[in-house]
Amino acid sequence: MTGVSRETHEKLERFAALLEQWNSRINLISPRDMAHLWSRHIEDSLQLTAHIPAGVRIIDLGSGGGFPGLILAIATGNPVTLIESDQRKCAFLREASRLCGVKTTVIAKRIEAAEVEPADIITARALAPLSRLLGWAEPLLKKEGFCLFLKGRKASDELTDATRDWHMTTESFPSQSSEDGVLLKISELKRV
Template sequence: MEGDILAGVSRETRDRLVAYADLLTRWNARINLVSPRDLVHLWSRHIADSLQLASRIPSGARLVDMGSGGGFPGLVIAMATDAQVTLIESDQRKAAFLREASRVAGVRTRVIATRIEAADVAPVDVVTARALAPLPQLLQWSARFLNSEGFCLFLKGKNADEELKAANADWRMAVTRIPSRTDADGVILELSDIRRVTDHNPASGR
């Protein structure tokens, strides 16, 4: 499985991901970075799921990953792209892991160990999240990070349509659904032109 996942990546990215996976496996005995029963599926369920976002990231993009946890998807994206990645993780132990994993993998990231709503980050091009919160909450958090042309990439499961419907009560956005390559029920939601309903200006036609 690992070989199949890494077939399309550069040798540099391959080496980074292998070093990262080894470190995560060792740290997982002390910190619950992934469920112990999921550890056997680390490459297929976590790394590959995160890696599929890499092709959606513009070259040199500034990116914020919310609730990075064990590094999914933000740290994996940092290893596979030239994006300037900021990882937000409130758990101090997980934040320590993210710093060490970045060092071991040879990538430069900024790790902010605080709650998402308290994070101080300049406007970015892309905001990502995986298995973090329902879409309305993700939009509430991410709106303050995005620049005027920015967009979000959220990995979602079978309830994506229900979450979109709930989000439409307070938000308007352009939605692109991209089928997940790792989960038959999964989808990548690419959301752009994100606006609160209260910001809607009928005169603008938007």
């Protein structure tokens, strides 16, 4: 893995070992994905770091097994709020945060029920169609903030659908870990 310090790599290895241990008890990632944990999940999440300045607050929606939110906390050192409704996954996120020594706040609620101070950046991965993501993200995003969403092959269709309800500035970057994936950077978000 390139682009991360030795210390960060050690924390990511600690995270990966814990995820493998917990995954047999609760479904954090698909069992068939364990063989591709680094390329499919960790490196996929790490590609967001190029867009994250130092010292900003991040909210990760539907954090699940820690992708991308917990990986970003490890890689950037920025404080990350992880919102996840599944209590068992929240227990994993808390333990992984503790073992990796990162600044996270785990909120065990549905996204629409979470009451948190708006953040500079909202992230999500494999959670919901873009229109729904934007509805969840908008009240949690600072006015000058932006969203980073990892999307799959339907990203273009989702963007078209989202423009019916949202005005936004969008940048699209090819995924570094998936042939048909993209990273969407969305700013200046306003409901139509």
